[in-house]
Amino acid sequence: MRLLSRVRSSPAGASLQDRLVWQAASLLLAYPDEALQQRLDTVEQLRAHVSGRAADLLGRTMAALRGAAPMDAATAYVDVFDLRRRSTMYLTYWTGGDTRNRGSEILAFAQVYRAAGAEPPVGETPDHLPVVLEFAATVDPVAGRRLLVEHRVPIDVLREALTEAGSPYAHTVEAVCETLPPASDQELRRAERLAQAGPPAEAIGLQPFTLTVPPRRDEGDR
Numbered sequence: 001m002r003l004l005s006r007v008r009s010s011p012a013g014a015s016l017q018d019r020l021v022w023q024a025a026s027l028l029l030a031y032p033d034e035a036l037q038q039r040l041d042t043v044e045q046l047r048a049h050v051s052g053r054a055a056d057l058l059g060r061t062m063a064a065l066r067g068a069a070p071m072d073a074a075t076a077y078v079d080v081f082d083l084r085r086r087s088t089m090y091l092t093y094w095t096g097g098d099t100r101n102r103g104s105e106i107l108a109f110a111q112v113y114r115a116a117g118a119e120p121p122v123g124e125t126p127d128h129l130p131v132v133l134e135f136a137a138t139v140d141p142v143a144g145r146r147l148l149v150e151h152r153v154p155i156d157v158l159r160e161a162l163t164e165a166g167s168p169y170a171h172t173v174e175a176v177c178e179t180l181p182p183a184s185d186q187e188l189r190r191a192e193r194l195a196q197a198g199p200p201a202e203a204i205g206l207q208p209f210t211l212t213v214p215p216r217r218d219e220g221d222r
Contacts, residue, residue: 018145018179020046021054023137026130028061028172029089032073040066057175064168080169086161089129094154112147116140129155133176149180 024046027039043062047055065073080087088094092105109126113119118139120126132151136144148155159177162170 017050017054019137019141020050021058021175021179022133022144022148024050024058025172025176026133026137028058028065029130029133029169032065032068032070032077034070036065036070036073052178054175054178057171057178060171061168076167080162080165080167084161084165087158087165087167089158090125090127091129091132091151091154092127094157095151109147112143113139116143127151129158129173145180148176152177152180155180 024043027043027046030039040062043058047058047062050058068076081089092102092109095102095105106125106127109132110120113126113135116135116139118135121131124131126132132144132147136148155173155177159170159173162173
C-alpha cells in the first residue's frame with residue numbers, strides 16, 4: 001500500500017505506530033467530501049497495523065463516519081469545526097489568536113515544512129491539525145512530532161471541546177494525544193484557562209506541501 005511504504009522508516013522519537021496514527025487521524029479529520037469512503041478504506045488498512053487504545057479510538061470515529069449519511073456528516077463537520085470557536089483545528093488560534101503574532105506563528109509552521117523539503121499546502125494554512133499530522137506521518141516525523149508536542153495545549157483544548165460536544169471526532173484527537181507525552185499539570189491548567197478565556201485578539205495573513213487530505217473549504221470560501 002502506498003501510504004505504508006511511505007512510512008517504512010522510523011527515526012528516533014517517532015515510532016511507526018505513531019506515524020500510522022497520525023496519518024489515519026489526518027484522513028479522519030478531513031472534511032467529509034465525496035472521497036470520504038475511500039479515505040475510510042485507507043484508515044482501515046492503517047488501523048490493521050496499529051495496536052492498543054489508539055486503534056480502538058480511531059475505529060470509533062471511523063464507524064461513526066461510515067454510518068452517517070453524506071449530507072449529515074458534512075453538516076456535523078461544519079457545525080463542530082467551523083461554527084464553534086473552541087473546537088477549531090487551527091493550532092495557532094489558541095497561541096496567537098486574531099493578532100499579528102499569529103501571522104508569524106503560521107509562518108513558523110511553513111518554514112518547518114520548507115526546511116524538510118516540502119511546500120506548505122495550497123488552500124489550507126500550515127497550522128491546520130490534519131496538515132500537521134500528515135506532515136508528521138509522511139514527511140518529517142521528528143519535526144512533525146515537535147510541532148505536535150509544542151502545541152499540545154491547543155490539541156487538549158480541542159479534544160475537550162469535541163468531547164463536550166459529543167462529537168465522534170473527539171476519539172481521533174484522543175488517539176493523537178496517545179502518541180504524545182502526557183500533559184503536565186501546568187499544560188493542563190493553561191488549557192483550562194484558554195478554554196475559558198479564549199484566544200488573544202487584532203489581524204493577519206496566510207501562506208501556501210501538496211497533501212492527501214482535502215482543504216476544509218474551497219479557497220474562495222475563506
